[in-house]
Amino acid sequence: MRKGQLLLLLLLFAAGSTTASAKTDPQDEAALRSLMKRWKNVPASWGKSSPCDMPWDGILCDENGRVTSLNLFGMGMGGTLSDDIGSLTELTILDLSSNRDLGGPLPAAIGKLFKLESLALIGCSFSGPVPSELGNLSQLTFFALNSNKLTGSIPPSLGKLSNVTWLDLADNQLTGPLPTSRDNRTGLDQLLNAQHFHFNRNMLEGSIPDSLFSSSMHLKHILFDLNRFTGQIPASIGAIPSLTVLRLNNNGFMGPVPALNNLTNLQVLMLSNNKLSGPIPNLTGMGSLENVDISNNSFDPSNVPSWFSDLKSIMTLTMQSVGLSGQLPQKLFSFPQLQHLVLSDNELNGTLDMGNNMSKHLDLVDIQNNKITSVTVYNSFKNLKLEGNPLCNDSLLSDTSPCMGLQTEAPPQPYQFDVQCAYPFIETIVFRAPSFANVFEYLPELQKNLSKQLNSCTPNWLGLVPYFDEDAYLNVNIKACPVKQKRFNYSQVLNCFNLTRQTYKPPEMYGPYYVNAHPYAFHDKTSRAVLIGIVTGSVLLVVGLTLVVFYAVNQKKRAQRLVSINNPFGDALD
16 A cells, blocks of 8 residues: 555655646747847846746746747847747737837737737837737737837727727827727727726827716726827716826817816816817816816816815926916915915915915915916915015015015925945836926925835835826836846846836825836856856866867777677687
8 A cells, every 4th residue: 555655645745746847838939039139238038048947037937848938028039029929829928128129010910919918119119000800819918019110090990909008009109080980890999907008109180989988998098199189078088087197188188178077086087188178177076186287278267276275186287378467375285285276377366375374385486477366375485486576666676575486485305315336227107297396395205116016126226206297197117236246137127127018006196107117237248258258168177078088989899899809819818
């Protein structure tokens, strides 16, 4: 009985060993090697063995030797993506993000990866149209092709991605209208599980159909800014109660703003730089708003709206050139999170009285080019801008800092998070809709949050350098230094710094983001040449020693044969 049990255990162990060291599926290995021939700067482990036996960096396999994940984020690769990718039919993750020299057309063969759940090709140089075959990826939940050079229109077939939650085509050169099922049988209106529509920074055009949105959707972020949309903002956009960020700025929208009062979870509303008309939007009851910008439109002239006194969560309020008149309520300046108030180029008049209970976070009040005749300030305020108002014509006030565009005191020096090392890894995280304007006030919270995420690779060695770009996107350069080593290796970059698939959750006030890694020198050119020389020399040495041994063995056998020939009776005499 014991012998039988022992035999069974040995068989099970042997079976387990076979599974653990399962060889790479021949089809998958052939596909990877074919892809590798088209790529430059692949990780050093590639090509040295079978992809699953001694796993190549960025490759994960199942127990059957099938490749399930191809993740080469930030490797600095160049080349093109061939149809061979379609042979990796067990892939669930395909992430080639932050390889800016990886380009060419997207192969339609990606549409054969029916088990794919995550497709991330962010920050590359892919060009040409988005293949309609990508609509076949029914298991896909994460779809990100942003920051490439894609052209053409958005294929209606993407409406078949019923499981997708993240849809990002931003920062390309896409044109044409947004497809809906009413016009194309399939369309974006069918994506009821989607939480993110990110189509900003393209050349999309036409009107947005009212049928695109419905109360059945679960959208959190709608980013349509910096396109060429025209027509009216669809009324259906106000029927999505889950919405937290709405950016429609820098388009050509016309007509009145529809009712948005049902969007009680909305935190960021940006409608600036359009051709909107009619009454100023009524934001009554929208107490979650933190950042509002409706500047540079053609609204009807109106008095200061009553909802100014209801913005209890407001951090940034920007309403330049919208025809506002009347006197600002003291309560507006007392909201505890208020940082920036920009109401320049309006018709505000009377006395500016900010009260004696101003927000401790308030660091900018810009009311230039209005009709303010007097000002009452109870406490010293460092950054009040009043140029272009009648009160600045008074000889007593004309030389004061508010009327000359100067701050009354130097701003506090921002807390610096910086690190120094020879080979830091740097990636830029781009926040597309932050609620605040003064990033330095909230930078410590981000630094603490990110350090916790990246602690396993770079404990206490993390620098942050923030800056806003012209489109009100917050860019933060993350600078990380290796610990007890000269450089980060491939595995550390892939496993620690790849945040492209939204594995990192920033503080909510930072809003939606994406990540782009800077090129990284995994090896010195000289050290790589030396390494190649060492490897080549070692190979030649081994070959040389093998030849010497082979020659010695042959010589010994030859000598033995000669002895045997010269003394044929030696054995008999013995």
